[in-house]
Amino acid sequence: AQSVTQLDSQVPVFEEAPVELRCNYSSSVSVYLFWYVQYPNQGLQLLLKYLSGSTLVKGINGFEAEFNKSQTSFHLRKPSVHISDTAEYFCAVKAQKLVFGQGTRLTINP
Amino acid sequence: DAGVTQSPTHLIKTRGQQVTLRCSPKSGHDTVSWYQQALGQGPQFIFQYYEEEERQRGNFPDRFSGHQFPNYSSELNVNALLLGDSALYLCASSLEGLASDTQYFGPGTRLTVL
Numbered sequence: 001a002q003s004v005t006q007l008d009s010q011v012p013v014f015e016e017a018p019v020e021l022r023c024n025y026s027s028s029v030s031v032y033l034f035w036y037v038q039y040p041n042q043g044l045q046l047l048l049k050y051l052s053g054s055t056l057v058k059g060i061n062g063f064e065a066e067f068n069k070s071q072t073s074f075h076l077r078k079p080s081v082h083i084s085d086t087a088e089y090f091c092a093v094k095a096q097k098l099v100f101g102q103g104t105r106l107t108i109n110p
Numbered sequence: 111d112a113g114v115t116q117s118p119t120h121l122i123k124t125r126g127q128q129v130t131l132r133c134s135p136k137s138g139h140d141t142v143s144w145y146q147q148a149l150g151q152g153p154q155f156i157f158q159y160y161e162e163e164e165r166q167r168g169n170f171p172d173r174f175s176g177h178q179f180p181n182y183s184s185e186l187n188v189n190a191l192l193l194g195d196s197a198l199y200l201c202a203s204s205l206e207g208l209a210s211d212t213q214y215f216g217p218g219t220r221l222t223v224l
Contacts, residue, residue, distance in 0.1 A: 004152075034212070043114075043200055044153070044215040090152050097166055098143070098202075098213060100152035 002027040002093045006101035013081055014109050021076040021104045023091030031093040033074045035065055038088040038103075047089075050074065061085070083108050112137055114203050114216035122222045123191050131186040131219045135203030141165075142184040143213060144176060145200040153200055159184050160206050188221075196223045 007022040025031065032051050036044040048059025055067040065076045074091060086108045091101040115134045123129050135142050141160045145153035155168035159178035178184045182203075188195055198220050202213035 036215075043217040044202075046212055046214070049212060092152075097155045097158070097168065099155070102152050103150075 002031060002095055002099045004091050004093055004099055004101035006089075006091055006104050008104050009102065010105045010107065012107045012109060015083055016080050018079050019077065019081050019085075019106065021089050021091075021106065023074045023076065023101060025072050025074065025091070025093045027072075027093060027095060029095050031095045033065075033067060034092040034094065034098070035059065035063070035074070035076050036090045036092060036100075037061075038090065040087070044090065047076070081106070081108050083110065114201055114214055116199075116201050116216040116219050118219060119217070120220045120222075122224065124224050125191055125193060127191050127223075128187065128189045129191060129221060131188075131199050131201075131221070132183065133186070133201030133203075133216060134183045135201075136214050139203035139205050139214070140182050141204045141206045142178060142182065143202045143204070144184070144186045145202065146170070147198040147200055147218070149197070156186070191223045193223050196221060 003026045005024045013019045034049045035047040037047050038044050047063050048057045050057045050067045058064045063078050088103045090103050117132045143158040144156040147153040156170050157167040158165050162178045173189045175187045198218045200218045201216045204211045204213045
């Protein structure tokens with residue numbers, strides 16, 4: 001079975017500051033890794049995914065994530081956040097089915 | 111190109127009632143998955159349909175059932191509603207054949223059970 005732990009339930013940052021949202025996973029088999037974003041009262045939108053190859057993955061809206069197999073982590077980063085990045089972010093792993101973490105609420109302060 | 115659509119947007123039911131939620135997949139997709147997202151939680155996998163059959167199921171009771179139609183659209187049915195069934199129900203579609211294929215999500219149906 002797979003599991004995902006998002007280490008921070010809430011992350012407040014100032015506008016234009018960098019941010020890192022942490023994600024660790026557990027699995028006995030190889031998995032694919034995803035980050036989704038959920039804006040208020042909306043469904044989930046894919047930010048980026050790691051399937052294979054380069055461990056640094058670039059996504060939409062300036063986000064990127066790095067897959068670290070030895071640490072079983074897939075942390076999400078953005079060098080400079082904007083007010084519009086305020087949302088809930090979900091890390092997910094997939095072997096047979098998609099398993100989500102509990103989410104991290106990113107709040108951007110002006 | 112229409113994305114994943116779901117109906118209705120919101121729904122209010124009382125305990126013991128039954129509910130049906132509907133989903134139309136993204137154009138070209140043939141696989142539909144359903145998720146339950148309780149307030150403040152991540153989505154939980156309910157089940158997945160492919161070729162009109164349930165292919166995988168999460169840890170949900172038999173009160174949760176589904177159906178997939180020949181045009182790939184899908185329904186989620188929940189019987190004997192409980193207060194704890196109040197949640198956002200998300201539908202996601204993907205293309206069979208690729209385990210790595212991305213699931214695209216609809217906007218969800220907000221179910222409130224009173």
